[in-house]
Amino acid sequence: MSSEFRNTVRANLAKPEVRANFYRAMDGLMTRRLDQFPDKVELERLRTQSMAIRANALSKLPELLETLEANLTRNGIQVHWAETTDQANQIVLSILQKHNAKSIIKGKSMVSEEMGMNHFLEALGVECLESDLGEFIIQLDGETPSHIIMPAIHKNRIQIAKLFHEKFPDIPYTEDVDELTQTARRILRDKFYAAPVGLSGVNFMVAETGTLCLVENEGNGRMSTTAPSVHIAVTGIEKVVESLLDVPPLLSILTRSATGQPITTYFNMISGPRKPGEKDGPEEVHLVLLDNGRSNIYSDPELLATLRCIRCGACINHCPVYVRIGGHSYGTVYPGPIGSILEPQKAGVDVHGELAQASTLCGACSEVCPVRIPIPSILNRLRYDGVRKDTANTNTVGSGKRRTLSEAATWKTWAWAATHPTIYHAGSTLATHFKGMLPTNLGAWTTVRSAPKLAESTLHQQVKHLGVDHE
Numbered sequence: 001m002s003s004e005f006r007n008t009v010r011a012n013l014a015k016p017e018v019r020a021n022f023y024r025a026m027d028g029l030m031t032r033r034l035d036q037f038p039d040k041v042e043l044e045r046l047r048t049q050s051m052a053i054r055a056n057a058l059s060k061l062p063e064l065l066e067t068l069e070a071n072l073t074r075n076g077i078q079v080h081w082a083e084t085t086d087q088a089n090q091i092v093l094s095i096l097q098k099h100n101a102k103s104i105i106k107g108k109s110m111v112s113e114e115m116g117m118n119h120f121l122e123a124l125g126v127e128c129l130e131s132d133l134g135e136f137i138i139q140l141d142g143e144t145p146s147h148i149i150m151p152a153i154h155k156n157r158i159q160i161a162k163l164f165h166e167k168f169p170d171i172p173y174t175e176d177v178d179e180l181t182q183t184a185r186r187i188l189r190d191k192f193y194a195a196p197v198g199l200s201g202v203n204f205m206v207a208e209t210g211t212l213c214l215v216e217n218e219g220n221g222r223m224s225t226t227a228p229s230v231h232i233a234v235t236g237i238e239k240v241v242e243s244l245l246d247v248p249p250l251l252s253i254l255t256r257s258a259t260g261q262p263i264t265t266y267f268n269m270i271s272g273p274r275k276p277g278e279k280d281g282p283e284e285v286h287l288v289l290l291d292n293g294r295s296n297i298y299s300d301p302e303l304l305a306t307l308r309c310i311r312c313g314a315c316i317n318h319c320p321v322y323v324r325i326g327g328h329s330y331g332t333v334y335p336g337p338i339g340s341i342l343e344p345q346k347a348g349v350d351v352h353g354e355l356a357q358a359s360t361l362c363g364a365c366s367e368v369c370p371v372r373i374p375i376p377s378i379l380n381r382l383r384y385d386g387v388r389k390d391t392a393n394t395n396t397v398g399s400g401k402r403r404t405l406s407e408a409a410t411w412k413t414w415a416w417a418a419t420h421p422t423i424y425h426a427g428s429t430l431a432t433h434f435k436g437m438l439p440t441n442l443g444a445w446t447t448v449r450s451a452p453k454l455a456e457s458t459l460h461q462q463v464k465h466l467g468v469d470h471e
Helices: 003-013 018-037 040-059 062-075 086-097 109-113 117-122 135-142 155-166 177-194 221-224 244-258 292-299 306-308 322-326 336-347 364-368 375-387 407-416 421-433 443-446 459-465
Strands: 077-080 102-105 127-130 197-200 204-205 210-215 230-236 266-270 284-290
Touching: 003 018, 003 322, 018 244, 018 322, 040 062, 040 244, 040 306, 062 077, 077 086, 086 109, 086 117, 086 230, 086 284, 102 221, 109 117, 109 230, 109 284, 117 127, 127 135, 127 221, 127 459, 135 155, 135 177, 155 177, 177 221, 210 221, 210 244, 210 306, 221 230, 221 266, 230 322, 244 459, 284 364, 292 306, 292 336, 306 336, 322 336, 336 364, 336 375, 421 459
Parallel strands: 077 284, 102 127, 102 197, 197 230, 230 284
Antiparallel strands: 204 210, 210 266
């Protein structure tokens, strides 16, 4: 692990209040998800169906994106393609400049976080106001999301109350959750009407009809996409599905896997700008489709499954590593298991390959994934890509750059000894005989655990003593 990642993990492990917040929140989410799937047979059927829907969409991704663009354009939605986050930011900026807009109200969007859009626009004098309550809270505190569906999950009620009192001293201090929510609602209410441009993410894009689907609980997404005269949606190219019939199963398993809800409060289907005679809705709707490394992932049959993700966060909620170190430790937009496979593929294993090491490979993530992404297998593949020698046989960015001479020499020596029985037996016998002289400090391994102790005799000696024939 790099020193930066190690340092952030160490710093966050030293925050008992934050760790307690994560434990409490994750326990609740796991229980609620479990309650939503009382019939295990039905759960597995739905997972298989959802996996098939996403796999089918990815198998036809180029064709479906062409169909989607044609139908969105027919519906009056303007489609923009961005290969990089810089291009996506420039597209958003050009739309704002066209309307002389100096402010933007945002619904929740992880892709906008991926773009670093707030910092980009604010540096140019454009106010970006988050309207999702969790995003609003962390924006007040100058933080980034620590979870993809619950960005302020690392904070408790008292911390949020103190933050509100600090930022809005004219409002009486309260720790009442309903009062705090009402305060945020009052502050945001006028912003929805005043902002000339609203921005949102997208959960599903339906190629068949040219429809953008948006799942939310607070109504801020609907306000952001209807009150301003211009709506900009930003999303990754992988979010497309083939038909409307694909949406209900995905929606059902998404909400139950994410927050343990049978359905969310709001499900928005955006099919175009305001039509003549209609009383509300934006006059312009834009969709920015971001690649940012997704095409490269798409080109690898083994890594392609990464793009099946529907961003429910179930893998994060059930990850023992995430629960202990928290989302900010990862230092990336997407934390937890999905971040540990997605971020190294987007930025390169030389940049974020260490995240693939931050896993016990317990498999809890893949057991709950609603679309059956084989996360442990992909983690192992990325670990291998990071140190592999034959880098010509992979498209993974940064392959081989984590390979070190010392580690390669160690494993080569081990492989040589293990394939020469005389050397191996002599070495293991010597190690067992002089086990008391072996070092107890094994670097990072023994900073949090005891060094393993050798047995009194080797396995071969024990087998021989039992009289077991090696044949």
